[in-house]
Amino acid sequence: MKPIIQFRSINDINKFGSNKSVKHPLITIVDFSKIDQSIEEGTQITMDFYCIMFKNYCTNHIRYGQQKCDFQEGSLLCIAPKQVIVMDSQIEKKENMTGWGLLFHPDLIRGTSLGAKMKDYTFFSYETSEALHLSDKEKQILYDCILKIQSELDENIDTHTQNLIVSNIELLLNYCSRYYGRQFITRKNSNKDILTQVETHLQNYFCAGSIKEKGLPTVKYLAESVHLSPNYLSDLLKKETGMNAQDHIHFFLIEEAKNILMNSDSTVSEIAYKLCFEYPQYFSRIFKSKTGMSPLEFRNKN
Structure with missing residues (x-):
């Protein structure tokens, strides 16, 4: 054990x-x-x-x-x-x-x-x-935050202690956010490889008809496909494309919906059920938010 x-x-x-x-x-x-x-x-x-x-x-x-x-x-x-x-x-x-x-x-x-x-x-x-x-400079900046927190811990606790400690923790976390942003940039080439993998996985998922058997792909499924955590994948994609993982899933979903709208006489409700939406209204709402048109407006326009 x-x-x-x-x-x-x-x-x-x-x-x-x-x-x-x-x-x-x-x-x-x-x-x-x-x-x-x-x-x-x-x-x-x-x-x-x-x-x-x-x-x-x-x-x-x-x-x-x-x-x-x-x-x-x-x-x-x-x-x-x-x-x-x-x-x-x-x-x-x-x-x-x-x-x-x-x-x-x-x-x-x-x-x-x-x-x-x-x-x-x-x-x-x-x-x-x-x-x-971390670079040497980044290490020192974070360590300075730690020293400030330690200094407060060495003082007698008073009415200001919690605010000062929490403020320095927040400062440290904000620096971490900045440095992770820098790390995403410096790993741009490997990030592009991951972006390509994500797009390939989603394209294959919809083309192979997996949606009928497995339902809509989830962020968790997509992250596991490229061996990353859901949050890391979403942050990486957001830095690279401006869209998080859920946005990428919705993009391929809407593209699939457009294909069905243009190449079949299926009703909006039938298309929604085919794409694993329990409520057609929710499908229509997502479609309009991504295209600026309702499904029927899109079909009639084209």
Whole structure:
């Protein structure tokens, strides 16, 4: 049976990281160089926290989701609460092990403007091989944010503490958004390959009549087809084309609807059912939103 480590409280994290004192019950910063415990191969780790980890050393891979993470030297990984990390090989204490981890409970940001925006930081749901690779300048900027948070944790808690800590977390996350945007740009060639694969998968799906057997393709299906997480794929496509994954699915869907409208006498309801819409009105609404015309207006115009 695989060993499991469950971190349920900040105190659990601090004990593991050799930081015995709890400076704040909802947030902590871990210095990887001070971790004095090894982690056995195959260990599953779950946490009740948002976790942002940066490491400046090379170890063997970990798995987050179904695939190995590209979590190499100088890279940063963001993990949402309740997710499972699996160690692919034993990680032992090393003298050159450096880096930091910022862990904070959702309760810390609940009711704040950051709490309402967390869903916009989609990189917390990148489940496969896309850690954020940082330049030296980017590393320092993020570390400066960590130092500001640590400075607040070292102070006595007062009425300003939470606002200042949350503001610096938000600043750090905004920098992460910027750097992920830069990473999408620098990987433009590989992104184009993925775009080509997406278009090929969708074209084959509709041409092969898979929609009759399997229903409309989902973002999850499309992401699995190119071995990416749904959020990462949508963000990549948005950067490349201005359309997210769902928009691409709708584009091919509307093209298929246009073909049927022009090459058959099927009613709008029949076409909607043929395209796996339970409600014809919903099909007509999507069609008009994408073309500016209702299905019947499109047929009559052409």
